[in-house]
Amino acid sequence: MESLAALADLPQLDRRTLTDTAYAALADLLASGRLAPGDKLSLRRSAAAFGVSVMPVREAVSRLVAEGVLEVAPARIIRVPIMGAEAFWCLAETRIAVEGFAAARAADRRTEAELDTIRQVETAFRAEAESREPDRIRAVQLNRDLHFAIYGACGLPPLLEIIGRLWLKAGPVINLDLRACPERLHQGFALKRHAEARAAIEARDGPAAAAAIAADIRAAADFILSRGTLREEHGKD
Amino acid sequence: MESLAALADLPQLDRRTLTDTAYAALADLLASGRLAPGDKLSLRRSAAAFGVSVMPVREAVSRLVAEGVLEVAPARIIRVPIMGAEAFWCLAETRIAVEGFAAARAADRRTEAELDTIRQVETAFRAEAESREPDRIRAVQLNRDLHFAIYGACGLPPLLEIIGRLWLKAGPVINLDLRACPERLHQGFALKRHAEARAAIEARDGPAAAAAIAADIRAAADFILSRGTLREEHGKD
DNA sequence: GCTCGGGCGCTGTGATCACAGATCACTAGC
DNA sequence: GCTAGTGATCTGTGATCACAGCGCCCGAGC
16 A cells, blocks of 8 residues: 555545435425425435436435425325324424423533533524614524534434434424514523523533423424414315 | 225235335344344345345445444444443333333223233233243244234334334344353243233333333343353454 | 555435326227 | 316426536556
8 A cells, every 4th residue: 555644534535326416405495494294305306406406306306205204195296294283292392302402412412512512503593683784594594503513412313313304304394484474472481491501500500401402492483383483184185 | 986985995905115025124133133233244146145235235235233233343244232330221222212112101091902812911921831841932923012012002103113112222242142142041031021011001000111121121231241151342353 | 563545335315208998089880 | 157177387396317526446557
């Protein structure tokens, strides 16, 4: 072997396939709420939009369907599921349990570096939320960053994957409402809960961190349910 | 519309695609441990074995890969991941948290019918485990049935999906060990924990149910880790 | 004897084609 | 006028082909 000192730290040039790219694109569309519940999706059209053949899109969609993030309606139509109030509440309860646990564990195990990141993101979110003209897109992104900064400190990769999928499922519903409402109130709540969570993690107080995250999720869910946009389960559409 | 009284209760003739079938087949292979960590998988060979083209197998495998149940090695080889001790322990801790919560919730909300099912399965498992010549395949299946009978009573469909995926990830490792060991000890432990869980669910004692399930998972994980089959994380294979 | 090089065969990935099912609009018939 | 049938056109699903990358094995050269 000749001198590969220079080769040692090559950035492992990413082996992203088109399928992965398509998946990431769709996931982003869902997480940011640009795809709303009930929106239909066509493989061929999406493929054309991405500028690829149907194959990669097809596999990406297949994955999303398997995760329950998308669904194929009986008429062979792909769409983002329309969640009833009950289903949404089940999802919220699951999130409260899973993300609450992750937050509690993060409080116990966080390193100083992780705590620093959490502080920074929380400050950024607060600044954005309290600004005169908050950028909703950016606020949503920062909210997500903050939550995952916290969960990332739990040290359980499998749990992180689970939470990622839960956010994908909840994303469309949450962001749909968040897109068309005053949201002042909601953001006020979020700020309070986020501060509580940060403080609890600083103090290594697991239960308090779990409670803060749970309250955050519950408040958002209650807010959305109170708007009554979600249909009860009754047949189709 | 003419008389569709006779049509009203048609069993909705299942719209299973070949992809779904292939997925189910692979999932079963993984859950039952017939596919061990490190085993390689070829799309074309699998397709030939199933008697279909590569397409359905390909999508099924793609889903499994997205879930982390399978992985594609850099050499473009599909295999079931080789888990290090650390990764396995992370998985176990995640399972303890998630399944423990599900069990606790099941204890609070179980109906009489669900309790009956749990009792029946537990009895069947006990009978099989205590029989002179226990059928391992059947014991594994009954163990799985019992756990899911419990979790099914939690009333949270999203949580059930999560647990299903966790079992898929843990399946190969657990069943691999279970396939080649005396296992008497392990089964004895499982019996005790299962009885505790059943009793806690009967008494609607959530924390006790969670503790019993946690102990069950922990005991199995400790047992496997103690055998030292799992490699520590050090490069590849 | 050991090592390096090149061809062969396999791999997953992507594109393209073929098909059955389902929706929709239009039209013929009561 | 309204309904029922029928064809066009979309849908996802499955099969087949094309390709680039990689492992492997065998043989030539030092």
